[in-house]
Amino acid sequence: MMNRNWYSNLGFGSLYLSTFLVVGFIAVILWDLIYKGAPSWNWTFFSEGPQEGMTKGGIFPVIVGTFYVTLISTIASLPLGIGTAIYLQEYAPDNLLTRLIRSSIRNLAGVPSVIFGLFGLVLFVQHMQMGTSLLASGLTLGLLTLPTVVASTEEALRNVPQSYREGALALGATQWEVIWHQVLPAASSGIWTGAMLAISRAAGETAPILFTGVTFYQRFLPQSLFHEFMAMPYHIFILSTQHHAIEIVTPIAYGTALLLLVQILILQMIAFYLRYKQTSTRR
Amino acid sequence: MRDRVNRLMALIIQACALSSVLVLMGIFLMLLINGAMLFKEVSVFDFLTGMTWNPGAFDGPAYGALSLIWSTILVTIGAMLMAIPLGIAMAAFMSEVAPRFWRNLLKPLIELLAGIPSVVLGFIGIELIGPLLQKYLGLSTGFNALNGSILLCLMALPTIISLSEEAIRAVPFSFKEASYGLGAGKWETLIKVTLPACTSGLIASSMLGLGRALGETMTVLMVTGNALQFPHGFYDSVRTLTSTIAIELGEVASGTTHYFALFAVASLLFCLCLIINIAAEAIAAKFRYRQT
Numbered sequence: 001m002m003n004r005n006w007y008s009n010l011g012f013g014s015l016y017l018s019t020f021l022v023v024g025f026i027a028v029i030l031w032d033l034i035y036k037g038a039p040s041w042n043w044t045f046f047s048e049g050p051q052e053g054m055t056k057g058g059i060f061p062v063i064v065g066t067f068y069v070t071l072i073s074t075i076a077s078l079p080l081g082i083g084t085a086i087y088l089q090e091y092a093p094d095n096l097l098t099r100l101i102r103s104s105i106r107n108l109a110g111v112p113s114v115i116f117g118l119f120g121l122v123l124f125v126q127h128m129q130m131g132t133s134l135l136a137s138g139l140t141l142g143l144l145t146l147p148t149v150v151a152s153t154e155e156a157l158r159n160v161p162q163s164y165r166e167g168a169l170a171l172g173a174t175q176w177e178v179i180w181h182q183v184l185p186a187a188s189s190g191i192w193t194g195a196m197l198a199i200s201r202a203a204g205e206t207a208p209i210l211f212t213g214v215t216f217y218q219r220f221l222p223q224s225l226f227h228e229f230m231a232m233p234y235h236i237f238i239l240s241t242q243h244h245a246i247e248i249v250t251p252i253a254y255g256t257a258l259l260l261l262v263q264i265l266i267l268q269m270i271a272f273y274l275r276y277k278q279t280s281t282r283r
Numbered sequence: 284m285r286d287r288v289n290r291l292m293a294l295i296i297q298a299c300a301l302s303s304v305l306v307l308m309g310i311f312l313m314l315l316i317n318g319a320m321l322f323k324e325v326s327v328f329d330f331l332t333g334m335t336w337n338p339g340a341f342d343g344p345a346y347g348a349l350s351l352i353w354s355t356i357l358v359t360i361g362a363m364l365m366a367i368p369l370g371i372a373m374a375a376f377m378s379e380v381a382p383r384f385w386r387n388l389l390k391p392l393i394e395l396l397a398g399i400p401s402v403v404l405g406f407i408g409i410e411l412i413g414p415l416l417q418k419y420l421g422l423s424t425g426f427n428a429l430n431g432s433i434l435l436c437l438m439a440l441p442t443i444i445s446l447s448e449e450a451i452r453a454v455p456f457s458f459k460e461a462s463y464g465l466g467a468g469k470w471e472t473l474i475k476v477t478l479p480a481c482t483s484g485l486i487a488s489s490m491l492g493l494g495r496a497l498g499e500t501m502t503v504l505m506v507t508g509n510a511l512q513f514p515h516g517f518y519d520s521v522r523t524l525t526s527t528i529a530i531e532l533g534e535v536a537s538g539t540t541h542y543f544a545l546f547a548v549a550s551l552l553f554c555l556c557l558i559i560n561i562a563a564e565a566i567a568a569k570f571r572y573r574q575t
Binding site: 004008022023028029087090105108110113123174175205210211234236237260267 | 285286288289292293295296297298299300302303304306307308309310313314317368369372373375376377380381389391392394395396398399400401403404405406407409410411440444468469470471473474491494495497498499500501528529532533537545546549552553556557559560561564
């Protein structure tokens, strides 16, 4: 009996230890980013471009570049992803095609991001002749985030009670009117949750934009969709691995990493709140 | 009019749904067509078993991907050795041990970890983990396979934890009641009843985590040193399939043998990920079937 107790305590101890290790690791990462990143946050950091070979100045054009490319990717992925989810949830008969679509989305979610970069390079940059540009990068990121949008929209649509649809259909609405006037409004917070997650994913990805349009330094903001741009993830990458004076630029890299983290934290908090709101209104 | 809108929208929606199939097929074809061009000049056997990868050599460039494949496998195995026990243990903790309050606190934390961009983790690897490894293991540099494995473990953990937790929670409560009824303790019930009942779910979640680690680019690119050599252990510098693509594609002219070689590398990576995902899906489907 004594032995069994000892064994059980050891077992549960290991579960506690594992959790402690993972949580501790996350805490160390967050603390390191905040502790070393926060001191470089000041007005110049946000309002000015990099100066003197990136050793001074701020990251204003970098923030703008990330904003643009994320905006384009969202514009591309939201309609496509929401459309796919509507099809799967509202129209799809249970046949081979539907299973193929479902399986494609699941596998698309597992495709490495660097392969999306290759696809973007071949399709958008070369074949559609967009060149290395904001547009090509944005569309590549849009394809990357498609599975995220589809998954959360589908879940949101699934949570809309069947009675909403039946009630509207009984009043003579067409299927599209049911979807447009009843189902989508009822699912809107769930759909926005997905959008937030997709945005936070797109803003942090580096590999897909590596060959499709990001550049490490540009004197001016991108003037059109066909210009190259600077982006926060790539800026961190360059400052921490490719720069000639890594020690000097490390604070700027930390500041950028912290900004990226804070942005993702905010987006996730909005997503969390929307999900909470959705589940609480349903009951 | 209403009827026409209805029919038109049905068509548009259907077209949207087909887009993801087209994208996946497009990626597959793009990799296949460009990758196949390499095998006009290099045999498949040489590509898969050649030890030297040196596309830039003036006297006969070499396209042997074996060291890249082995590097990828080494880093991924290291990551999985850490991530699978940690992830399943934490999932078990969250679903079986932790009070509701802690569970509600841990879940968003795991989601936050999932949301941290790979480049930020790579940066942490350079600034924090690398110097620590260098100092405490007495190495000449902290940029090696071990560093990459640690970061990949962090990247795979959220997938493994959240899917394993789902699998563990799906085990019917009656299983546990029966076990307790027979006089088993909490720990015995967890190890001998609950976890065995959801083994396939745990395997599926681990495999999806594996797929995530295998295809990760930026973290390994930043912290593994990227030396072109055949690695002999975790303290060696490695160059994975993904980092090779990221490093070399930027400086290679489109249409050259080197360019096609990178697509062949990508095809290999794509096939590995696809196989792992499909297998995980099949195992998970079996798991769902058993539940009902």
